[in-house]
Amino acid sequence: MIDLKLLRATPDIVRESQRSRGDDPAVVDEVLAADAANRAALQEFETARAEQKLLGKDVARAQGEEKQALLARTKELAARVKELQATADAASARAVELARSLGNIPEAGVPAGGADDFVVLRHEGAARDFAAEGITVKDHLELGEGLQAIDMERGAKVSGARFYFLTGIGARLELAVLNAAMQVAIEAGFSPMITPTLVRPEVMAGTGFLGKHADEIYRLERDDLYLVGTSEVALAGYHSDEFVDLSAGPRRYAGWSACYRREAGSAGRDTRGIIRVHQFHKVEMFSYCRPEDAAAEHARFLATEERMLQALELPYRVIDTAAGDLGSSAARKFDCEAWLPSQERWMEVTSTSNCTTYQARRLAIRERREGGSEPVATINGTIGTTRWLVALLENHQQADGSVHVPEVLRPYLGGLEVLEPVR
RNA sequence: GGAGAGUUGACCGAGCGGCCGAAGGUGACAGUCUUGAAAACUGUUGAGGCGUAACCCGUCUCCAUGGGUUCGAAUCCCAUACUCUCCGCCA
Missing domain, CATH: 1.10.287.40 (Serine-tRNA synthetase, tRNA binding domain)
Structure with a gap:
């Protein structure tokens, strides 16, 4: 609000x-x-x-x-x-x-326009020239099936379209990515959290997700609870109706949770593989800070996300989302998009929003300051998700269908340097 | 799933249908005392609207949530949520 x-x-x-x-x-x-x-x-x-x-x-x-x-x-x-x-x-x-029903007021400098009017801030890392390497690019699903890492068919059999099993090395790889993400977040001062994935209506409404995109969200009618699409919801609710003390600096949390999205209105988009699915895992950074520190904190989030992308040796670009494509809560949003070789396009892998005091007003999260109480600012941002496997598999593929493992992930994979296809 | 107890301010805790935004205590803050600190003593100390842009002041609302009874509700009634205890079942 x-x-x-x-x-x-x-x-x-x-x-x-x-x-x-x-x-x-x-x-x-x-x-x-x-x-x-x-x-x-x-x-x-x-x-x-x-x-x-x-x-x-x-x-x-x-x-x-x-x-x-x-x-x-x-x-x-x-x-x-x-x-x-x-x-x-x-x-x-x-x-x-x-x-x-009014959206947050965009920060000065946010590009005008809609989804396609973002501004590219910069590119980092070079995409490989697969042709020059003599490699015919496989997409993440083909690679994943070769590794016996992803099973879409059984996902559909058990749960329907846009569900999947991560099997064997696939499951291990997801855990590795999320653990590495958690580690990067912890090093950046975030306190790890494992959060509820079912929340009450007030919390869901407070975070601003029940506005225009309400049909994206699963609701359990019998229990009057919502399934979260991100642990941001639970982390924003964590201090709801509280006074928080920010005199020692922002409160930073990194939430690990399953995320659920109905993907209503995205029929036909990203139907192959695990790019766009109903359920995935994510490590999400969230912080409560003073309004005057929000922009700096937001920049810090972006830097932390980039550290993770660089650690995974992924080429990416950073975009400044246009006003029309901000969620209702965000005053500014930066996305990092990794290169997707199979489609020769950029794919969102992180998104960080400065929600200023918008969510805190709705959720009654305040700080006692000289002269009274003031709503705090909230910032959120992705540090790792299941979707990152897509970027990893595709960007690190080799001619024989094997996949190079970036060094940061190796400790979580028993030292594996290469994922080998199962023949 | 069954039975019971409970939910009051930052925390603990009292509360008779009207004099209750709420005793008392703890904590916090300020002052006195002290070389300094502690202790002791004294005082202050909830939130949110509105009247005002802001102060002072005034006024309303808030005792888990939502209804109801009443001229009047923290107090009585109903429903719901949550917490705890016991029994049953179960990962």
């Missing part, structure tokens, strides 16, 4: 924000109207309620006939108070609902 005081004082900033996101700027005026109506209704209710409380005290003191007379009077008032309260509650609910 954005700051209502900011909205009242400078609605133009918010209108511009809506426009840059490709959302309707007229919502701002709806919010303003609802907010004004809410405050008017609140005033009326409060006046009546104050009178009622005052009269109530007289009732308590009065005796006999006088008391009866007072009771008659106060009964009427009670009915009126009740009505006014209902009106005020409804007005408040409407104002909050509208205000919550």
Whole structure:
């Protein structure tokens, strides 16, 4: 949720924000109207309620006939108070609902436009020239099947499309990537966490995932719980309704969890292999910091992600996502995209968002500061996922279908330097 | 799954339908004392709206959550969630 005081004082900033996101700027005026109506209704209710409380005290003191007379009077008032309260509650609910529908305000410098209007910040690492090496590129699934690492058919048999088994070396490789990711995060000062993957509606709503992309999320209706699409949700909820002390610096957590996505609306996209699946694992970095430190913390996240990509010897580029492609919570988002040789395109492997105070306002996460309490800022970012296996297999493939293992992963694979196909 | 107990402020804990945003204690902060610290003593110390852009001040809301009864609810009633104990079942 954005700051209502900011909205009242400078609605133009918010209108511009809506426009840059490709959302309707007229919502701002709806919010303003609802907010004004809410405050008017609140005033009326409060006046009546104050009178009622005052009269109530007289009732308590009065005796006999006088008391009866007072009771008659106060009964009427009670009915009126009740009505006014209902009106005020409804007005408040409407104002909050509208205000919550506004996306976060993009940071200065965020490119305008939609999904295709990102700015490439830089390229790191060189993609291999497979033709020059005399290698016919295999895609990750072909490689994975050769290694007996990925079994899509049985995944479909057991659970349906977009499910898979990681088998043998595939399972080991995923564990290696996630363990290495956890290690990089720990070295960067993040505290490891294994988080719940089912969360309550308030937490899911608080993180901003129940807006436009609600149909991406699995819901367990019988239990009124949601399956998380990332441990960001649980980590944001971790300090909800709390005051956190950030005087010693940001609170940094690295969450390991399974992630679930319905992939509604992506029919036909990335249907082959494990690029886009309903369930995967991820190590996610998350931090709570002071708003004035958020941009620096965000940069730190990006640097940590890049360290991981470099350790895995993957060529990648960094993009600055355009306003229209930010999630509702993010004020700025940097993605790292690894090169995907089989498709000769870039594939997102990390995404880090600065959510400023947007999530913290919704989840009531504040810090006591001089002069009162202030919402904190939240930052999240990927440090490793199952999808990284795709980039690893393809970029490190060799002519015979074997796959080179980057050094950082070897300790987690019993020292293996090469993954050999099973014949 | 069954039975029971509970949920009050940063924490512990009291609370009679009206004088309760809530006793008392702990903690924290400030002061006195002290060379300094500790101890002791004194004082301060919840959050969020609105009136105001901000202070002071005023006012409303908040005693797990949501309803209800009542002129009036932390207190009575109902539902739900969560915690704990016991029994059963089970990875």
